[in-house]
Amino acid sequence: MNNIERNESWREELRKNFKNKDRVAIPRVKMPELDAEYRSRNYEEVNQGLSLEQALQESKRCLDCPTPTCMQGCPVGVNIPKFIKNIERNEILAAAGTLKETSALPAVCGRVCPQEKQCESLCIHLKMKSEAVAIGYLERFAADYERESGSISIPSLAESNDIQIAVVGSGPAGLSFAGDMAKFGYDVTVFEALHEIGGVLKYGIPEFRLPNDIVDVEIDNLKNMGVKFITNCIVGKTISQEDLHTEGFQGIFIAGGAGLPNFMNIPGENLAGVLSSNEYLTRVNLMGANRPDSDTPVFFGKNVAIIGGGNTAMDSVRTARRLGAEKAMIIYRRSKEEMPARLEEVKHAKEEGVIFMNLYNPIQYIGDEKGRVKQMVLQKMELGEPDASGRRRPVEIPGATETVDVDMVVVAIGVSPNPLIPANFSGLNVSKWGTIIVNQDTLQTDLPEIYAGGDIVRGGATVILAMGDGRKAAAAMHARLNSEKI
Amino acid sequence: MNKIIKKEILSENVVQLEVEAPLIAKARKAGHFVMIKVGKSGERIPLTIANADIQSGTITLVIQKVGISTKKICALNEGEYITDLLGPLGKATHIEKFGTVVCACGGVGTAPMLPIVEAMKKAGNQVITVLAARTKELIILEQEIRRFSDEVIIMTDDGSYGNKGLVTNGIEEVIQRENVDLCVTIGPAVMMKFVSLLTKKYNIPTVASLNTIMVDGTGMCGACRVTVGGKTQFVCVDGPEFDAHQVDFDEMLMRLNAYKDYE
Numbered sequence: 235m236n237n238i239e240r241n242e243s244w245r246e247e248l249r250k251n252f253k254n255k256d257r258v259a260i261p262r263v264k265m266p267e268l269d270a271e272y273r274s275r276n277y278e279e280v281n282q283g284l285s286l287e288q289a290l291q292e293s294k295r296c297l298d299c300p301t302p303t304c305m306q307g308c309p310v311g312v313n314i315p316k317f318i319k320n321i322e323r324n325e326i327l328a329a330a331g332t333l334k335e336t337s338a339l340p341a342v343c344g345r346v347c348p349q350e351k352q353c354e355s356l357c358i359h360l361k362m363k364s365e366a367v368a369i370g371y372l373e374r375f376a377a378d379y380e381r382e383s384g385s386i387s388i389p390s391l392a393e394s395n396d397i398q399i400a401v402v403g404s405g406p407a408g409l410s411f412a413g414d415m416a417k418f419g420y421d422v423t424v425f426e427a428l429h430e431i432g433g434v435l436k437y438g439i440p441e442f443r444l445p446n447d448i449v450d451v452e453i454d455n456l457k458n459m460g461v462k463f464i465t466n467c468i469v470g471k472t473i474s475q476e477d478l479h480t481e482g483f484q485g486i487f488i489a490g491g492a493g494l495p496n497f498m499n500i501p502g503e504n505l506a507g508v509l510s511s512n513e514y515l516t517r518v519n520l521m522g523a524n525r526p527d528s529d530t531p532v533f534f535g536k537n538v539a540i541i542g543g544g545n546t547a548m549d550s551v552r553t554a555r556r557l558g559a560e561k562a563m564i565i566y567r568r569s570k571e572e573m574p575a576r577l578e579e580v581k582h583a584k585e586e587g588v589i590f591m592n593l594y595n596p597i598q599y600i601g602d603e604k605g606r607v608k609q610m611v612l613q614k615m616e617l618g619e620p621d622a623s624g625r626r627r628p629v630e631i632p633g634a635t636e637t638v639d640v641d642m643v644v645v646a647i648g649v650s651p652n653p654l655i656p657a658n659f660s661g662l663n664v665s666k667w668g669t670i671i672v673n674q675d676t677l678q679t680d681l682p683e684i685y686a687g688g689d690i691v692r693g694g695a696t697v698i699l700a701m702g703d704g705r706k707a708a709a710a711m712h713a714r715l716n717s718e719k720i
Numbered sequence: 721m722n723k724i725i726k727k728e729i730l731s732e733n734v735v736q737l738e739v740e741a742p743l744i745a746k747a748r749k750a751g752h753f754v755m756i757k758v759g760k761s762g763e764r765i766p767l768t769i770a771n772a773d774i775q776s777g778t779i780t781l782v783i784q785k786v787g788i789s790t791k792k793i794c795a796l797n798e799g800e801y802i803t804d805l806l807g808p809l810g811k812a813t814h815i816e817k818f819g820t821v822v823c824a825c826g827g828v829g830t831a832p833m834l835p836i837v838e839a840m841k842k843a844g845n846q847v848i849t850v851l852a853a854r855t856k857e858l859i860i861l862e863q864e865i866r867r868f869s870d871e872v873i874i875m876t877d878d879g880s881y882g883n884k885g886l887v888t889n890g891i892e893e894v895i896q897r898e899n900v901d902l903c904v905t906i907g908p909a910v911m912m913k914f915v916s917l918l919t920k921k922y923n924i925p926t927v928a929s930l931n932t933i934m935v936d937g938t939g940m941c942g943a944c945r946v947t948v949g950g951k952t953q954f955v956c957v958d959g960p961e962f963d964a965h966q967v968d969f970d971e972m973l974m975r976l977n978a979y980k981d982y983e
Contacts, residue, residue: 427938428936467743468809472747493940494939495940497942503952504947504952504971505974516941521763521764604974654939
């Protein structure tokens with residue numbers, strides 16, 4: 235672990251003034267939430283954020299460990315004790331500044347990271363049979379506090395080196411990379427195919443989990459750091475790889491994401507009313523189809539089935555409830571224990587009246603005379619032997635099927651890398667899953683000036699892993715361009 | 721933001737816009753399309769590129785007023801801007817010397833057919849274009865089509881111009897009198913369905929340019945999916961052109977009507 239500045243006098247003083255025994259005795263803070271009945275009919279953010287008092291109290295729980303294992307669990311390496319101790323001494327803006335040393339999007343990460351699998355899973359409290367410090371809540375608190383204070387600071391930037399760098403895609407990986415490269419002094423331009431910046435943060439994650447305004451503030455911050463954004467531009471289509479070279483770009487980071495929705499290829503899947511979660515969420519989140527002033531339409535189903543058990547499925551099913559579904563069902567072929575969605579999202583969905591049908595798998599959709607879906611045939615499953623992933627494999631129970639009425643189906647069984655970008659870059663090597671092949675340590679592709687990261691390398695993964703890739707690629711590209719100069 | 725350089729009214733419901741888009745003008749090929757969005761609350765809709773001028777850095781779009789978005793676009797005037805324009809998208813038309821090519825288009829489908837007619841002619845094909853519309857006033861771009869066609873057959877439903885009848889009558893006439901190596905068709909889905917049924921009967925390879933519902937146009941949502949040869953394909957990235965004889969037109973027609981109640 236590099237310098238975590240634990241020896242500064244103010245931190246020593248904080249540790250001295252309040253005994254570990256007393257710190258451990260404080261119970262973990264509860265996040266204030268909107269009432270489930272109320273919120274399941276609107277798009278207001280469910281988690282209301284901590285008050286200053288709550289944050290100050292929670293920050294006291296952190297023991298400022300000599301070896302902060304929590305940091306090992308953070309893909310972007312946030313200096314966790316430093317920011318939390320800044321909260322404890324009520325220097326919230328300094329805490330926000332600490333976050334921005336390593337993270338381009340702290341208000342986003344504090345909201346959408348699966349902390350229970352990352353930083354919080356390695357918190358010392360867990361070893362003492364106590365609940366982990368609410369690192370995610372505190373991160374969000376510091377970032378929100380700074381934004382609401384109106385005095386957002388820009389991280390310190392190295393002197394401009396006039397080297398142009400192109401980023402393909404403005405999702406979490408691209409934004410994180412752009413932020414770090416701007417800090418190193420590069421002239422960074424981000425090319426985005428859609429009309430809005432943010433990738434999955436805008437089109438995928440709903441407003442009730444991550445308001446678009448909050449994403450925009452973090453993007454504005456990058457703009458203030460000198461990062462340029464060009465929307466409505468596909469590298470490989472609108473401009474070519476050669477165009478980038480001609481214009482003097484010396485490095486390219488490809489972060490095109492995994493935008494291609496997977497389907498199950500079962501009968502009836504192309505009926506009207508059956509759509510991918512990407513389409514459903516894009517219509518609502520990016521195009522505002524839930525708002526009366528939007529020109530984009532969206533189906534309003536009464537009986538809606540969402541196929542899948544991940545976060546995208548939870549986002550879709552909760553969206554369906556908000557659009558007026560009487561029955562919003564999760565259809566998942568494994569049991570609840572195996573669902574990959576965050577526990578908090580599953581809990582929120584349950585509270586909002588979502589019906590969980592576990593150990594069911596759709597095998598056919600049936601349409602009406604107009605070609606609109608009206609029923610689904612579900613195969614009942616049971617758990618068999620564990621598979622390679624260690625999870626017990628779902629096995630069909632012969633002959634056990636059920637037919638359920640539905641007027642809308644959202645398929646949320648995963649995504650694959652978008653083939654548009656690799657197909658238009660000559661010389662890039664791609665795996666059989668369509669992911670771009672990179673050096674695991676540097677994220678460099680087989681073309682020396684091109685790096686890649688995020689879902690286009692990993693397949694569908696998480697926001698924070700994509701951001702970690704952005705940081706890693708920036709460090710590696712910077713090292714390479716620096717060594718070339720010498 | 722893309723500025724509208726020139727606006728022309730082609731027929732009662734059809735408007736032609738010349739739009740500043742230098743990068744798209746340079747990169748586009750016959751068969752490509754763009755996604756377009758007007759205003760902050762506008763929806764994204766696909767439009768095929770009818771023409772482009774690299775020198776002036778403009779592309780030509782031909783729009784038929786059918787719903788809220790196309791009405792908004794048609795209401796734009798010279799000097800105003802299109803909020804968002806993305807392209808060129810889709811796969812370009814496969815152009816080579818086939819021999820005799822029949823280009824069959826209906827209504828506003830004539831606009832996206834124009835660059836294909838031009839490219840087919842320049843590749844050395846004998847090009848016969850069948851131009852169809854409900855009535856005389858709805859025939860558009862006739863002069864432009866004539867420039868690159870060896871022969872133009874005009875069909876109107878009511879016989880007010882050219883021959884009376886459907887596009888299929890025009891195609892069949894050609895098939896009866898000479899060998900046709902390829903048929904390309906662009907128009908309403910139901911028209912393409914019947915063109916496809918006709919040419920299948922005569923075993924003539926046929927390409928249809930499909931116009932489905934789209935949201936992003938870059939392959940990330942699957943709103944545009946169609947069944948081709950029993951397999952699901954995305955029109956925006958795998959198409960828009962497909963072997964017409966493999967396309968499930970009935971499914972496509974049902975999907976096109978899916979949002980009827982919302983429009």
